[in-house]
Amino acid sequence: MRPLNRLQMAWRAAQDIEDGMVVNLGIGMPVACGDYIRPGLEVVIQAENGVIGAGPLADQAHADSDLVDAGSRRITLAPGATIIDSTASFAMIRGGHIDATVLGAFEVAANGDLANWDMRIPNKGPLVGGAMDLAACARQVWIIMEFNTRKGAPRLRERCLLPLTAPGCVRRIFTDVAVVHVTPRGFLVTELLPGLTQDELQARADAKLQFAPECRPLTAPAIALPE
Amino acid sequence: MRPLNRLQMAWRAAQDIEDGMVVNLGIGMPVACGDYIRPGLEVVIQAENGVIGAGPLADQAHADSDLVDAGSRRITLAPGATIIDSTASFAMIRGGHIDATVLGAFEVAANGDLANWDMRIPNKGPLVGGAMDLAACARQVWIIMEFNTRKGAPRLRERCLLPLTAPGCVRRIFTDVAVVHVTPRGFLVTELLPGLTQDELQARADAKLQFAPECRPLTAPAIALPE
């Protein structure tokens, strides 16, 4: 089977979102989770610019340059929404009122360390944004990222090589070839792409992988990437 | 001339309130200042329960048990008012956004120390309320109190005998027989009740009083106390 594409990875992460949760979705792949929340569930999507209850993207007719999420996307409000200021929004985040945040990442370590803000590109200014607050303070931190870099380097590592966003914070990792939980005993693979062996996956990681006895096949419906 | 009564003292303090000021008026005598602000001035009266722009007391027909000031008095809102919560109200106070607070006091020391919260009545619970925040953080602290206690003891002292509310905070004291500024060199009397000599006033204080060269007579219009 082919590895999941980026939207399929967002779909897979979204399946773990539970009814009534308050979730913050990071810029990029994570924000696509909002489109794939299981039918019948009501979830509050928090955007760190203060939108509490973000709805789908606005269509052209309703797009408003003042009604945006943290990624400057023109959105709508879900029923029951409100908008607060940045101080209040981060008070909500830091105070542990976000049940789960879904973020992108460069690397995750077996102890849950997260590196997702600094790729050490020479002379490019640092971009922290809200990632450190979210990573340190959300009740659960979930990551969506490819299992390996484009050059094939492992993103699941014994220790992160890149600068940390927060230590010991990651609980789940949704990748293109596996779903991995971070446990007190390290990485635990709970879903594996059909056609890939445990040994093959282990070979692509820099840390010891354990495999859950009930490890299931990783599947997702067909979702086409936009052009 | 007779000493000023309590409403006359509030009137006298109110004459020092300047156009455009944001003022907080303490429970008791100070809150009466709101009735005597000079005509033509627009002032924002802050009540520490969050009313920003308190108006006069409500008449019976308009009294609302939810529209109250910090002293539980049923009030109206002035034009341009808004209401914020206690956290925001004290952020405003502590952040130095109150131009002047007018408070009652038991004692003031020559260095500006204020004692207005604990009279050491046995077994009565302490009542701090917002006084420490206001005294420590308002840009100016003005006091309305009688020059002496009912038993004749001095309230203007070299050092306070009662527990402090805040050190070195008081700028002006409006009493029944004198107006006194607190300066880096101690108490400076700027207004004195006609008929009272400087020596007589000094005899009623526990600290050295200086008298301004331009010391004026303390006067107030006749204001009857309510029954």
Add this chain to the structure above:
Amino acid sequence: MPIDKRVASAAEALEGVSDGAVVLCSGFGGAGFANVLIAALRERGTSNLTLVSNSATHRFSLTHELIEAGLVRRVICSAARGHAPGLSPFEELWKDGRIDLTVLPQGTFAEAIRAGGAGIPAFYTPAGFGTRLAEGKEIRRFGDRDYLLEEAIIGDLALIRADVADRWGNLTFRHAQANFGPAMATAAKLAIAEVRIAQDQPIPPTEVQLSGVFVNRVLTVGG
């Protein structure tokens, strides 16, 4: 399932509250007391409470009934004096050493609760420096001024009063009813609002004064 935080009774609202709970009760200046919930807590008999309330006893609040019923072992407040000439139920217990008291400047009290809800474990404030309330507290200089270190207050339960709620738990407050309520809701593990009306349709986004994210249960009490 649609989010719906409305409960049918005060008993249901208080379900799961345990002895020893730290209870945050809103109300100030006569407005914003959740008296239906406070009365229900007293009837429930949940004991050994820490009561966090601006006034230990306020003539418009029923917190004194919790105290009189012997359910409170500790009070954190900014005002602990009864209004009546004699000793209040609180003062009677306090003078006999049967109830512990922590008094904070009101701004520190409010800020400590806000900090509890905002993930700030401690902060510095100028209020109280140089006074008896500074005893035992860390003093630190920033710039040309001295400040006290104050720690956050976190509750197990917040009982607050609001005007309108929707099924998401969003709230509006009438006039000065908000006071400590919004901060208390953020700082408690279980935040319960008693409201005049709880409606199906959402409160318009610009009218919401406290996000339902901070509110766990809503009880309609009218009034």
Add this chain to the structure above:
Amino acid sequence: MPIDKRVASAAEALEGVSDGAVVLCSGFGGAGFANVLIAALRERGTSNLTLVSNSATHRFSLTHELIEAGLVRRVICSAARGHAPGLSPFEELWKDGRIDLTVLPQGTFAEAIRAGGAGIPAFYTPAGFGTRLAEGKEIRRFGDRDYLLEEAIIGDLALIRADVADRWGNLTFRHAQANFGPAMATAAKLAIAEVRIAQDQPIPPTEVQLSGVFVNRVLTVGG
């Protein structure tokens, strides 16, 4: 005299702003940039500025023009990366050491500004602990967790964008326009709002989102 904070021009709004000022500029996610005032500040040529803005350069903001014009000697932000592939004006100056940079987690950035306006000189936060941004900062344990000490940010000038103002300086914000604006207004000695409409009649008390107590001058810019 009636309170009236409305001014006739951007030049009048900026009267008295001095070289070396610490300037707080609101805006995030495309909303809430006070671009008329920022452009006027650049034209004025006030230099040696410390720019406090969530993004050093944001494609919807004109702060990069202040930077390009060489008026900024220091930036405090949470994001300093340009959107375009090449180096931004900020990055060009920064790599040459001609501009100082302090990066904070966005929540710390917001909270530090709020603290500046709220009389809190410093506070502890978990964000940034265990990261490179903790370097040189005091670490302290409360309970079972480690926190960083962060100091308040206070500005000489805040330039914020709002929707409606009244003559008292009360403000409303459209949708996500508020972001850092309310806190920045509280934290600056001179807070200026550019607004769509500034009206004579008061904004209804329940609709005010930022009290005019925190706003010194209001400039109508339409839009």
